[in-house]
Every structure is written in structure tokens, then in C-alpha cells.
Amino acid sequence: MRVAAFTVDVDRDVNLPAKGRTSALSKCHDGDREETRFGSSMRGLLLLIKMLEELEVEATFFFEGDTLLHISEGADVRKLLSGHEAACHGVCHEDITGESTGAPLTDQELSQMIDDGRDIVKKAFDRDPVGFRAPYQHIDERTLRLLQRRGFLYDSSMASVIDDEGGIRPWRVAGDLMELPLAQGKDARGKKIVSYLWPMHEGRRSPGDYAAMAGRVKSGVLVLATHSWHMVETYERGMMSESQINSNLDNLRKVLGDAKAQGWEFLQLKEIARKWKG
Numbered sequence: 001m002r003v004a005a006f007t008v009d010v011d012r013d014v015n016l017p018a019k020g021r022t023s024a025l026s027k028c029h030d031g032d033r034e035e036t037r038f039g040s041s042m043r044g045l046l047l048l049i050k051m052l053e054e055l056e057v058e059a060t061f062f063f064e065g066d067t068l069l070h071i072s073e074g075a076d077v078r079k080l081l082s083g084h085e086a087a088c089h090g091v092c093h094e095d096i097t098g099e100s101t102g103a104p105l106t107d108q109e110l111s112q113m114i115d116d117g118r119d120i121v122k123k124a125f126d127r128d129p130v131g132f133r134a135p136y137q138h139i140d141e142r143t144l145r146l147l148q149r150r151g152f153l154y155d156s157s158m159a160s161v162i163d164d165e166g167g168i169r170p171w172r173v174a175g176d177l178m179e180l181p182l183a184q185g186k187d188a189r190g191k192k193i194v195s196y197l198w199p200m201h202e203g204r205r206s207p208g209d210y211a212a213m214a215g216r217v218k219s220g221v222l223v224l225a226t227h228s229w230h231m232v233e234t235y236e237r238g239m240m241s242e243s244q245i246n247s248n249l250d251n252l253r254k255v256l257g258d259a260k261a262q263g264w265e266f267l268q269l270k271e272i273a274r275k276w277k278g
């Protein structure tokens with residue numbers, strides 16, 4: 001099996017963990033006063049959907065519950081996301097393990113987060129979500145066991161190193177629950193590269209770096225990931241100008257186009273999880 005997935009975390013704009021707090025903040029730029037913003041995430045989502053339609057790529061969107069509720073106020077998400085998969089990404093971008101906040105979720109908070117997140121996605125799309133990605137990719141055993149008990153099919157929070165034969169494979173993490181990890185490899189200069197496209201949106205990597213990475217994977221599942229807000233805003237420099245947005249989108253189009261040209265077929269993660277199990 002050699003298949004790819006394009007995945008998008010749809011969460012609050014430029015989310016940041018805050019010490020001692022469960023829910024995430026949005027990074028402030030000049031003049032911002034709000035603790036949390038959702039406008040970039042919404043605008044980025046619309047741009048992404050349009051691009052994916054042009055490229056005929058079906059994607060998986062991991063929705064943070066709170067962000068989904070905000071977006072649903074201004075858009076018909078069910079219509080917008082038809083043909084794509086909607087999965088879960090917490091409720092308020094919780095740092096489950098407390099690695100960045102120093103405040104790990106209690107067992108009760110954790111099950112509440114999983115149930116509430118799933119209910120929000122289910123209500124918005126009238127379909128049971130079967131996938132999960134932990135905010136900040138901070139996942140632990142407790143969460144995996146809970147996901148398995150709740151009937152989820154897969155988690156996609158971890159990263160796995162591409163092996164010497166160019167393989168990257170899903171595995172079972174808790175009972176039947178599959179892990180569909182992000183890929184980690186080395187670039188031409190021997191520097192670590194991960195299939196999360198963050199550095200490209202921040203101007204620190206080129207589409208060619210990811211094409212080279214995809215070319216080195218010979219078998220298994222290649223999971224590419226990004227944020228919807230990262231289509232229009234950067235962590236380092238704030239809001240992009242219109243021309244920056246266009247070249248950022250061109251970069252992403254190139255990553256996906258190059259992968260397709262290399263023969264990668266893009267599927268929703270839930271389809272991949274089902275195929276892999278079968």
C-alpha cells in the first residue's frame with residue numbers, strides 16, 4: 001500500500017498554550033485585544049476547500065469544537081465539507097498532557113473533552129467522526145484507550161520516522177485503534193523534516209523539500225498536515241498580504257501537485273484506516 005492523506009487542523013487562529021490554563025489563546029498582533037480569534041481559520045478553510053476542489057483531493061479536517069461552532073455561524077459547513085472527512089481536535093485546543101501548560105487534563109476533563117468534541121462534530125455534519133488528532137500533538141495512553149473505548153477508528157497525533165526501506169506504516173495503538181502518524185525524515189542536507197507544513201507557511205521551507213521527502217517514501221501512508229489559519233496568517237509575522245496569501249497557496253498547490261505527479265493517491269484518513277485494517 002502506498003497512499004497519502006492531506007489533513008488540516010481547523011483550530012483557533014495561531015493558537016498558543018497558556019500556563020495553568022486548559023484552553024488555548026490566539027497569538028496577539030499589534031492592536032489585537034481578543035484572547036481568541038477564529039477569522040483566519042475560517043478564511044483559510046474556505047481557501048483550502050476551493051483549492052482541494054480544483055486539485056480533486058479529498059482531505060481530512062480535524063475540527064476543534066469551539067472553532068467549528070464559530071465557523072458554523074457564518075457558513076454551511078455540511079455543504080462546504082461534503083466530499084471531505086470531519087474528525088476531532090478537542091474542544092478548546094486543550095493541552096491534554098500538560099506538556100506546555102503545566103496543567104494536564106484530569107481523567108474526567110479528558111473524557112468530557114472527547115465526548116463534547118465528538119458531539120459538536122456529529123451535530124455539525126450529522127455523521128459520527130472516527131478520527132482524532134490531539135492539539136499540539138500531545139497525546140498519551142489514557143487518551144488512546146478512551147478513543148478506542150468510544151469506538152474511534154484511528155488517531156493521527158504522533159510522528160514516525162521513515163525507515164531505511166522508505167516505509168512508514170500505521171500500527172495498532174490500543175486494541176483496534178490505529179495510529180496514522182505524520183512522517184519524519186531527513187532533507188537533502190541531513191536536517192530533520194516533518195510532514196507538517198508549518199515551516200513552509202512561515203517561509204522557512206520550500207515545496208521542493210516536501211516533494212523530496214514524499215519521493216523518499218516507497219510504501220505505507222504519507223500523512224501531510226497543516227492549519228487552516230496558516231493559509232492567511234503566520235506565527236512569526238502576523239497577517240499575510242494578499243500577494244503573500246497567493247504565493248502561500250501556490251506553495252501548497254505545488255506540494256500536493258508534486259505528490260500527485262509522483263503517483264501518490266490522496267484518500268481520507270478513515271478510508272486509509274479501514275483499508276489498512278482490511
Ligand SMILES: [Zn+2]
Binds near residue numbers: 093134135
Ligand atoms: Zn491544533
